[in-house]
Amino acid sequence: MPIIKTEIRRGVYIDSAKLMKLQRSLGEFAGILDTGVIMGTDSNKELLSHIGLTSPEILASKPDELVIAIKADDEKSADFALSKVDELLAARKGNQDQDYQPRSLETAAGMLPDANWVIISVAGRYAGGVTREALRLGKHVHLFSDNVSIEEEIELKKEARELGLLVMGPDCGTAMIGGMGLAFANKIRLGPIGIVAAAGTGLQQVACRIHQLGSGITSGIGTGGKDLSEKVGAITFLMALEVLARDPDTKVIVLTSKPPSPKVAEEVLKKARKAGKPVVINFIARPVTTLRDGNLFFATGLDDAARLAVELTNNPPKIGSDIDVDLKLFKPEQKYLRGLFSGGTLAYEAQYILAGYLPKVWANSPLNKENKMENSLVSQEHSIIDLGEDEFTVGRLHPMMDNELRIRRLYEEAKDPEVAVIMLDVVIGYGSHPNPSSEIAPAIKKCLDDAKKANRYLEIVCVVTGTDEDPQNFDEQVKLLKDAGAWVDPSNEVVVRRIGRILRALAERDSEDIAAIGKPVDLDSLKKPMQAINVGLESFSENLKDQNAPHVQVDWKPPAGGNEKLAGILERMKKL
Amino acid sequence: MAIDIDKANATVVERFMEARPVATTLAKAIEVVPGFRENMLLHAGPPVTWERMSGPMKGAMIGALLFEGKAKSAEEAEKMLAGGKIEFSPNHEHMCTGPMAGVISPSMLVYEIENKTHGIKCFSNLNEGRGKVLRMGAYSQDVLDKLSWMESTLGPTVKAALEAMGGIDIRAILSKAMHMGDDGHNRLDAASVLWTTQLAPWIAKTANNTDTAFEVIKFLGENALSILNPVMAGCKTMTAAGHNIEGSTIVTIMARNGTDWGIKVSGLGDQWFTAQSPIVKSLYFPGFTEADACRDIGDSVITETAGIGGFAMANSPALVTFIGGVPKDAINTTLDMYEITYAEHKQFTIPLLDFRGTPTGVDIRKVVEKQIAPRVNTGVAHKDPGVGQVGAGVASAPMSLFEDALVAFAEKYNI
Numbered sequence: 001m002p003i004i005k006t007e008i009r010r011g012v013y014i015d016s017a018k019l020m021k022l023q024r025s026l027g028e029f030a031g032i033l034d035t036g037v038i039m040g041t042d043s044n045k046e047l048l049s050h051i052g053l054t055s056p057e058i059l060a061s062k063p064d065e066l067v068i069a070i071k072a073d074d075e076k077s078a079d080f081a082l083s084k085v086d087e088l089l090a091a092r093k094g095n096q097d098q099d100y101q102p103r104s105l106e107t108a109a110g111m112l113p114d115a116n117w118v119i120i121s122v123a124g125r126y127a128g129g130v131t132r133e134a135l136r137l138g139k140h141v142h143l144f145s146d147n148v149s150i151e152e153e154i155e156l157k158k159e160a161r162e163l164g165l166l167v168m169g170p171d172c173g174t175a176m177i178g179g180m181g182l183a184f185a186n187k188i189r190l191g192p193i194g195i196v197a198a199a200g201t202g203l204q205q206v207a208c209r210i211h212q213l214g215s216g217i218t219s220g221i222g223t224g225g226k227d228l229s230e231k232v233g234a235i236t237f238l239m240a241l242e243v244l245a246r247d248p249d250t251k252v253i254v255l256t257s258k259p260p261s262p263k264v265a266e267e268v269l270k271k272a273r274k275a276g277k278p279v280v281i282n283f284i285a286r287p288v289t290t291l292r293d294g295n296l297f298f299a300t301g302l303d304d305a306a307r308l309a310v311e312l313t314n315n316p317p318k319i320g321s322d323i324d325v326d327l328k329l330f331k332p333e334q335k336y337l338r339g340l341f342s343g344g345t346l347a348y349e350a351q352y353i354l355a356g357y358l359p360k361v362w363a364n365s366p367l368n369k370e371n372k373m374e375n376s377l378v379s380q381e382h383s384i385i386d387l388g389e390d391e392f393t394v395g396r397l398h399p400m401m402d403n404e405l406r407i408r409r410l411y412e413e414a415k416d417p418e419v420a421v422i423m424l425d426v427v428i429g430y431g432s433h434p435n436p437s438s439e440i441a442p443a444i445k446k447c448l449d450d451a452k453k454a455n456r457y458l459e460i461v462c463v464v465t466g467t468d469e470d471p472q473n474f475d476e477q478v479k480l481l482k483d484a485g486a487w488v489d490p491s492n493e494v495v496v497r498r499i500g501r502i503l504r505a506l507a508e509r510d511s512e513d514i515a516a517i518g519k520p521v522d523l524d525s526l527k528k529p530m531q532a533i534n535v536g537l538e539s540f541s542e543n544l545k546d547q548n549a550p551h552v553q554v555d556w557k558p559p560a561g562g563n564e565k566l567a568g569i570l571e572r573m574k575k576l
Numbered sequence: 577m578a579i580d581i582d583k584a585n586a587t588v589v590e591r592f593m594e595a596r597p598v599a600t601t602l603a604k605a606i607e608v609v610p611g612f613r614e615n616m617l618l619h620a621g622p623p624v625t626w627e628r629m630s631g632p633m634k635g636a637m638i639g640a641l642l643f644e645g646k647a648k649s650a651e652e653a654e655k656m657l658a659g660g661k662i663e664f665s666p667n668h669e670h671m672c673t674g675p676m677a678g679v680i681s682p683s684m685l686v687y688e689i690e691n692k693t694h695g696i697k698c699f700s701n702l703n704e705g706r707g708k709v710l711r712m713g714a715y716s717q718d719v720l721d722k723l724s725w726m727e728s729t730l731g732p733t734v735k736a737a738l739e740a741m742g743g744i745d746i747r748a749i750l751s752k753a754m755h756m757g758d759d760g761h762n763r764l765d766a767a768s769v770l771w772t773t774q775l776a777p778w779i780a781k782t783a784n785n786t787d788t789a790f791e792v793i794k795f796l797g798e799n800a801l802s803i804l805n806p807v808m809a810g811c812k813t814m815t816a817a818g819h820n821i822e823g824s825t826i827v828t829i830m831a832r833n834g835t836d837w838g839i840k841v842s843g844l845g846d847q848w849f850t851a852q853s854p855i856v857k858s859l860y861f862p863g864f865t866e867a868d869a870c871r872d873i874g875d876s877v878i879t880e881t882a883g884i885g886g887f888a889m890a891n892s893p894a895l896v897t898f899i900g901g902v903p904k905d906a907i908n909t910t911l912d913m914y915e916i917t918y919a920e921h922k923q924f925t926i927p928l929l930d931f932r933g934t935p936t937g938v939d940i941r942k943v944v945e946k947q948i949a950p951r952v953n954t955g956v957a958h959k960d961p962g963v964g965q966v967g968a969g970v971a972s973a974p975m976s977l978f979e980d981a982l983v984a985f986a987e988k989y990n991i
Contacts, residue, residue, distance in 0.1 A: 018894075018897040020859035020860065020861070020897070020898075020967070020968075021859055021897045023859075023862060024859060024860070034862075034863070035862070036862040036863075037862070038862065043706075043707060047861060047862050047863065048862055048863075050863060051862060051863035053862065053863075100907065100908050100911045102911070102915070103912065103915045103946050103948060104915055104946060107911075107914060107915055557946065557947060559945045559946075560944050560945055560947065560979075561947045563979075565983075566944050566979055566982060566983070567945075569982055569983065569985075569986040569991060570941055570944065570945050570982075572986070572991050573581060573825075573941060573986075573991055576578075576579065576580070576581060576991065
């Protein structure tokens with residue numbers, strides 16, 4: 001037999017919607033058949049009577065009284081439900097402090113207007129769209145997502161470059177900006193070293209070693225592993241390098257990369273030479289042919305790079321121009337080297353070293369078959385000719401004994417208006433010509449004089465291999481050459497590196513002005529305290545929270561719920 | 577044709593916000609409603625046939641014929657309605673709006689609401705209060721008696737007062753009510769009080785006698801929805817001002833008839849996009865459950881279309897109990913609506929959100945992209961005619977409406 005129990009509360013006002021909620025909750029307890037929670041107005045009482053919920057108490061209730069009527073299987077069930085009324089009225093669902101999660105980047109940007117970074121880790125096929133949105137809002141992007149096509153990567157990076165914004169990624173695992181780690185990152189103290197890395201764990205390794213060595217970083221900018229590929233052409237890498245070069249707090253820059261495209265690596269080094277501060281290079285799988293080239297310091301590994309960087313901040317090297325010739329003396333068409341060697345090994349070494357400075361050096365006896373001169377008698381572009389090769393010594397003495405052929409070739413090369421530098425080796429000692437400089441020096445002088453008459457500047461350099469105890473007397477030989485106007489050094493490497501620098505600088509004369517493509521990155525945007533919007537993996541937001549960085553997590557969903565037709569229309573509408 | 581969607585949308589929402597609706601007078605519907613005819617009944621939502629009509633709308637149609645004296649009994653009325661004798665037409669095609677079933681018959685009195693900025697007039701019937709009412713599909717004698725009283729006493733008295741005082745600025749009342757706990761749709765307690773207090777002195781001055789004045793002021797004052805119908809027509813004057821702007825993706829009409837939901841888009845002319853109306857997520861009055869509920873019904877969603885109602889829920893945290901939530905949910909509902917709207921209202925603001933304007937101008941692009949449907953605070957009618965309201969809650973518009981409209985937009989503009 002069902003029973004009806006009623007509770008009347010006087011002098012309370014509870015919102016009608018809240019009463020309905022209470023009524024529903026009470027009805028959910030076991031043994032409850034029906035419930036009515038109302039204020040005691042006539043129309044409400046009528047409502048209850050329609051569903052058979054009535055009693056003398058209910059009929060006597062007044063409009064300002066709260067009526068709780070319960071029809072239950074038994075008294076116990078009814079009493080239990082009534083005992084829960086206060087609890088239910090006080091109940092709160094959810095966490096009131098929980099922040100609103102915006103559904104779009106645009107809204108998130110409105111909530112955190114000073115956010116300078118957007119971290120994106122959505123599925124690859126949506127990453128491009130979200131990145132474009134972030135760029136449109138003027139934010140740098142840390143693009144963690146992978147499976148973004150290289151074509152899209154290039155497009156995004158080019159768009160970003162126009163806006164002076166960094167797109168770190170795709171597939172960029174790590175970045176550390178202003179002491180804050182994004183995505184996978186370590187807690188690295190702030191310090192004087194800036195890192196640019198196309199290598200996620202490479203960045204982590206270098207940064208951690210720097211930290212362990214007691215130093216720290218300004219920023220560690222990731223670029224994604226494909227940035228130094230030939231197609232992408234180091235777009236982000238170069239932007240990052242450029243901004244760190246401008247950053248007064250960054251005293252030393254470290255560049256590291258997974259195996260880069262050789263061509264792109266040279267492009268990066270070209271820019272790095274203009275950084276105006278020491279730059280430590282560690283490109284994995286790129287051979288180290290020198291430990292230092294001007295402001296560039298080549299490391300043999302990640303750890304070595306960290307060590308070098310710390311050392312260079314502790315003992316800053318003198319960085320000045322590494323060119324001791326006024327490049328303006330050369331005519332614009334003058335850009336090539338002709339090396340006229342008597343010594344085969346010296347010629348080989350010259351080729352090997354010059355590979356680090358010049359894109360291609362032809363030779364009659366090349367290190368690499370691809371660089372073989374078509375005709376040893378006719379120089380092309382940069383050429384190194386070993387006149388001691390068999391082809392030149394048939395029926396005549398070796399050029400270390402007989403200077404005639406070499407001098408003839410010297411006159412020939414000196415007349416070529418595209419030639420800027422001529423290198424000769426002079427090897428003395430037993431067996432060699434008794435006084436080679438006495439023949440070579442006048443020839444050099446004539447070449448320089450003729451060039452001057454033709455309104456050209458010619459740089460002739462010599463390496464002299466010999467000692468002061470040699471019969472020809474080293475010092476005298478050197479003096480003759482110098483007096484004739486040649487630049488002389490006893491080290492083949494020193495001479496070759498010097499001309500390498502000159503020729504490289506000549507080659508870069510033209511490209512100097514077109515270096516600035518797009519808009520430079522705003523240095524302040526990297527210096528401001530990190531504030532970020534996270535789209536994707538929520539754990540990245542938690543990382544930011546742990547680092548006390550203001551952040552907003554976006555409750556992101558694929559556009560149009562993943563419907564490609566609709567998403568296509570929306571995309572086209574954006575381009576109208 | 578080259579279109580600039582953002583520019584078009586900016587024009588549309590600007591018109592929404594600049595519109596200043598003023599309740600000026602009342603008149604017989606047949607005399608003022610454009611395109612109205614003697615054998616026509618207007619109804620809420622998009623077009624619908626008798627066969628597909630929901631219970632409460634059928635009930636309201638029957639009640640309207642009885643009220644008009646065109647039928648002597650419910651049976652006779654039903655026969656007329658089913659027999660093609662009566663033409664059905666959506667309120668929105670006649671610059672009208674009506675809550676729930678929204679049925680307006682030719683001789684009913686309607687409010688005339690004039691948008692003074694753009695010179696647009698819209699109309700709405702008189703609110704009957706809560707309980708058993710025609711708009712919920714009830715047509716018993718007491719319902720008809722009340723309608724008669726409204727026609728003979730309430731209407732003429734309010735008309736005289738409105739004319740004497742020179743009209744009531746609906747926008748001004750809404751702006752204030754937004755700061756007094758109203759959302760402008762489901763909760764209009766404050767606005768109705770403001771409406772009544774403005775009318776009361778003029779009713780006292782112009783009514784035929786003190787008894788009439790007493791009755792009318794009491795009726796207005798006790799009805800927390802007194803102002804709902806003028807508000808709806810006022811909102812209609814706002815969104816109508818933004819309709820038919822080439823290239824705009826802003827929704828200018830949302831409406832339901834208990835069977836279908838329908839929308840119109842500014843840049844897509846007079847085409848209705850329709851889909852089945854959802855069941856409202858609701859809390860129910862004692863004795864009722866979801867099984868009793870009619871599908872979402874009424875023109876009142878014109879308030880959300882204009883940027884208030886569910887969109888202004890942050891101003892009306894008490895309403896969240898309808899969705900079993902906490903006040904934070906009300907704020908989040910409003911924040912969600914910013915995601916799909918084009919502008920923030922200049923006139924209607926939200927103190928809790930540092931006086932941000934309410935989310936205004938539903939943009940079909942944003943709705944589809946983010947898959948967030950407009951949310952509506954609404955009452956729920958019983959699915960059978962004649963029973964009345966059974967609850968109140970929150971409904972979301974069907975997503976397909978906006979998707980269909982987006983496809984149509986792309987076709988029309990060759991996108």
